[in-house]
Amino acid sequence: MIAGCSSVIPNPDAPSGGGDNGRVGTPTPPSIDSPTSGPAETEAVDTESTTGGDTPAQPSNGSAFERPTPPNSPESKPQSRIHSVRFSNQEQSPNGSGYADFDLFVRANTTMRNVDPEPDVDGEPYFYVTVEGAGVSRASVPYRDNGTFGLEVPASALSQYSAGPLSVSVGLYDVDHAHDDRYDSWNGTIEYTPANGPVATGLS
Numbered sequence: 001m002i003a004g005c006s007s008v009i010p011n012p013d014a015p016s017g018g019g020d021n022g023r024v025g026t027p028t029p030p031s032i033d034s035p036t037s038g039p040a041e042t043e044a045v046d047t048e049s050t051t052g053g054d055t056p057a058q059p060s061n062g063s064a065f066e067r068p069t070p071p072n073s074p075e076s077k078p079q080s081r082i083h084s085v086r087f088s089n090q091e092q093s094p095n096g097s098g099y100a101d102f103d104l105f106v107r108a109n110t111t112m113r114n115v116d117p118e119p120d121v122d123g124e125p126y127f128y129v130t131v132e133g134a135g136v137s138r139a140s141v142p143y144r145d146n147g148t149f150g151l152e153v154p155a156s157a158l159s160q161y162s163a164g165p166l167s168v169s170v171g172l173y174d175v176d177h178a179h180d181d182r183y184d185s186w187n188g189t190i191e192y193t194p195a196n197g198p199v200a201t202g203l204s
Contacts, residue, residue: 044139098193
C-alpha cells in the first residue's frame with residue numbers, strides 16, 4: 001500500500017486460515033497507516049494493480065526484525081470489512097510437519113471516505129498483523145471496495161517461537177490523532193515448525 005519496505009505477492013491458491021467469524025476455514029497442514037512511518041512499516045501488495053507470478057519480493061535487507069508501530073490507543077468501530085484471509089507462500093519446514101514461514105492474503109473493503117472530522121475527512125487505512133499477540137507487520141493500503149492484498153510476515157519475527165500452533169490475527173485500522181479506529185479483525189492458527197530446529201524423527 002502506501003509506506004514502504006519489502007512486500008510479497010501472495011498465492012491465491014494457498015490453504016485457508018482459521019477465522020473467528022466463519023468467513024474462512026482452518027489452515028490445512030500436511031495432515032496440517034500513517035501515524036509515524038518507520039522502518040518497521042511495510043507496503044502491502046495490492047494484487048489488483050500488480051501483475052506477474054506468485055514469487056514473493058525479496059527482503060530489502062538482512063537487518064534484524066523490528067516490531068512495527070502498534071495501533072494508537074485503538075477504539076473499536078466494528079464493521080464487516082475483512083471478507084477473507086488465507087495463508088500464502090507457506091514454506092514447509094524440513095524438520096517436521098509444520099511451516100517454517102508464511103504470509104497472508106487478505107480480501108477486504110478498505111474504503112474510508114468521510115470517516116474523520118474536518119479538515120481531514122478521509123481515513124488512512126492500514127492492516128496490523130500479530131502472531132501470538134505480538135505485532136509482526138503493519139502495512140498501509142489504498143482504498144478498495146473489494147480489494148485483495150498480500151501481507152508479509154517476516155520470517156525473522158517467527159524465529160523466537162517453538163514448534164506448535166501459532167495464533168495469527170489481522171486487524172483493519174484507520175489512523176486517527178487520539179485513537180486509531182479498528183473496523184474489523186480476523187483470527188486464525190497455523191502449525192509452525194522452525195526450519196533450524198531439531199529434525200523430527202518420530203522415534204521415542
